[in-house]
Amino acid sequence: MARDEFNDLTKQMLRERVAGRCSNPGCRVQTSGPSTKATRQRYVNIGIAAHIAGAAAKGPRYDASMSAQERKSFGNGVWLCQPCSTKIDQDEERYPPSLLRSWKTEAERLADDEIGRRLPSKQDAFDNVVAMMGSMPKRFSEDGIANVHQAYAARLESVDPRFSITTSYGDKATCIEVRAKEDVSFTLKVQPDRAAEYAEKLRLLFERGEDLRIDADAIRLEGSELFEELRLPGKGMFEMKSTKQVAKTKLWLCSPDGGLRDPFEEAVGEISAGTAYVAFDGKSCGGILSIHYGHALSGKEPPALELKFDSTLWNGRNILTLSYYSQLKLLLDRLEKGWSLDIALEVEGNRISVSKGAGLGGSDFVRTLVFLISFIDAVRAIAERVAQTIMFRGTRTISINEYRTAKQLSQVMAGDEVTFEAIASNPKFEMEVSDVQIVRQYLESQTPHSAKIISRERAVQLFGYCFAVPLLSRFIGRQSWDPSSLIVTS
Numbered sequence: 001m002a003r004d005e006f007n008d009l010t011k012q013m014l015r016e017r018v019a020g021r022c023s024n025p026g027c028r029v030q031t032s033g034p035s036t037k038a039t040r041q042r043y044v045n046i047g048i049a050a051h052i053a054g055a056a057a058k059g060p061r062y063d064a065s066m067s068a069q070e071r072k073s074f075g076n077g078v079w080l081c082q083p084c085s086t087k088i089d090q091d092e093e094r095y096p097p098s099l100l101r102s103w104k105t106e107a108e109r110l111a112d113d114e115i116g117r118r119l120p121s122k123q124d125a126f127d128n129v130v131a132m133m134g135s136m137p138k139r140f141s142e143d144g145i146a147n148v149h150q151a152y153a154a155r156l157e158s159v160d161p162r163f164s165i166t167t168s169y170g171d172k173a174t175c176i177e178v179r180a181k182e183d184v185s186f187t188l189k190v191q192p193d194r195a196a197e198y199a200e201k202l203r204l205l206f207e208r209g210e211d212l213r214i215d216a217d218a219i220r221l222e223g224s225e226l227f228e229e230l231r232l233p234g235k236g237m238f239e240m241k242s243t244k245q246v247a248k249t250k251l252w253l254c255s256p257d258g259g260l261r262d263p264f265e266e267a268v269g270e271i272s273a274g275t276a277y278v279a280f281d282g283k284s285c286g287g288i289l290s291i292h293y294g295h296a297l298s299g300k301e302p303p304a305l306e307l308k309f310d311s312t313l314w315n316g317r318n319i320l321t322l323s324y325y326s327q328l329k330l331l332l333d334r335l336e337k338g339w340s341l342d343i344a345l346e347v348e349g350n351r352i353s354v355s356k357g358a359g360l361g362g363s364d365f366v367r368t369l370v371f372l373i374s375f376i377d378a379v380r381a382i383a384e385r386v387a388q389t390i391m392f393r394g395t396r397t398i399s400i401n402e403y404r405t406a407k408q409l410s411q412v413m414a415g416d417e418v419t420f421e422a423i424a425s426n427p428k429f430e431m432e433v434s435d436v437q438i439v440r441q442y443l444e445s446q447t448p449h450s451a452k453i454i455s456r457e458r459a460v461q462l463f464g465y466c467f468a469v470p471l472l473s474r475f476i477g478r479q480s481w482d483p484s485s486l487i488v489t490s
């Protein structure tokens with residue numbers, strides 16, 4: 001079947017009337033440019049004079065009612081780039097003749113508009129966004145931030161389209177993530193004085209899957225204009241990340257005699273693996289507990305287990321309803337008593353390793369946390385007793401004095417017996433007595449006795465809150481005192 005083709009003059013008209021740009025309003029790419037070929041035709045053309053109604057029967061959008069002359073006329077053509085012309089031919093439903101005609105009208109209108117005018121460059125678009133930000137009403141600023149990121153990423157991508165770019169800003173640093181869309185070869189040159197450091201980090205990346213992080217000044221990437229663009233002056237970091245996979249660890253607490261094995265909260269995170277080592281980093285207990293767990297594939301090194309505790313997630317929370325408090329307390333209590341952890345690492349539901357008997361009994365983690373939990377316990381007891389809401393505050397260090405005050409106050413408030421051995425420093429009491437003689441006789445009677453002491457009104461500071469010490473405190477001494485050591489003044 002013969003095709004009703006456009007002649008050269010019609011094609012030229014279709015092209016020129018839209019300034020050589022694709023007429024698809026979502027595309028608008030330029031369709032011609034210079035060629036280095038030493039032929040007569042020294043330009044490249046990626047544009048096509050496409051038929052609105054098909055050029056041949058069975059062709060897309062063919063209209064039998066049209067004459068051959070109408071089919072090859074200017075009115076039946078639209079200038080498109082090659083990808084767009086393929087697209088419209090493969091989806092006639094989505095791209096009917098009426099739509100293509102409206103593209104053509106709009107493309108001609110734009111070309112008319114733009115005649116003799118300087119087109120905005122990519123830099124202009126970027127600058128515009130930045131300028132807009134300055135004068136934009138507050139409610140648009142979220143969009144403005146996204147726009148800046150997109151504009152910047154698009155500009156960098158245009159430098160070398162083999163890469164996709166994402167930018168982000170956090171921790172007072174701009175992060176530019178460069179991902180190759182295809183295999184890209186490049187050269188990485190390391191400053192001679194940093195070569196040893198780089199080599200070691202590279203080894204860790206390959207063998208253990210640890211992300212490589214080095215001062216940007218120490219390396220130089222060659223092989224794309226993009227790398228030149230990214231060479232930022234001043235302090236920057238260069239990072240090479242290993243491939244991470246979403247993973248889970250299941251944990252069990254095991255009693256020293258092996259008789260009990262209780263499941264603990266599982267941790268979710270990711271694993272990074274190298275040729276010699278697999279490491280898991282994840283979080284458990286709503287993020288309060290971070291878990292790092294790693295083991296050598298050779299099985300020769302003992303597995304490494306590290307727990308970290310982030311109490312900042314408790315900030316501003318009522319001390320009586322801290323999340324995962326009882327679970328953490330149980331974990332610590334047991335680790336302190338020599339219980340161990342069994343750890344199973346799972347990726348996509350498949351168990352990839354199990355290690356048994358990781359102990360943390362004497363670790364810094366347990367020591368610091370036992371101290372904190374015991375302090376919080378005391379403050380919780382006080383809060384309950386005085387019916388006051390106390391909010392957890394920060395991770396600041398708790399002094400031994402503060403800890404003791406909380407401990408003793410909570411015991412006194414609970415009406416617990418406080419023996420003299422439990423009081424670390426020498427207690428000092430002032431007694432107000434009406435009859436010195438009776439007190440002396442009483443104290444000298446040598447029988448085991450107890451003393452009731454009425455304290456003075458006093459206030460203590462805990463967690464930034466002020467507490468009045470209850471007026472009536474009971475200290476019960478179980479042992480007999482040596483009356484000669486007692487000086488009673490009236």
Ligand SMILES: [Zn+2]
Pocket residue numbers: 022023024027028029080081082083084085
């Ligand atoms: Zn196009």
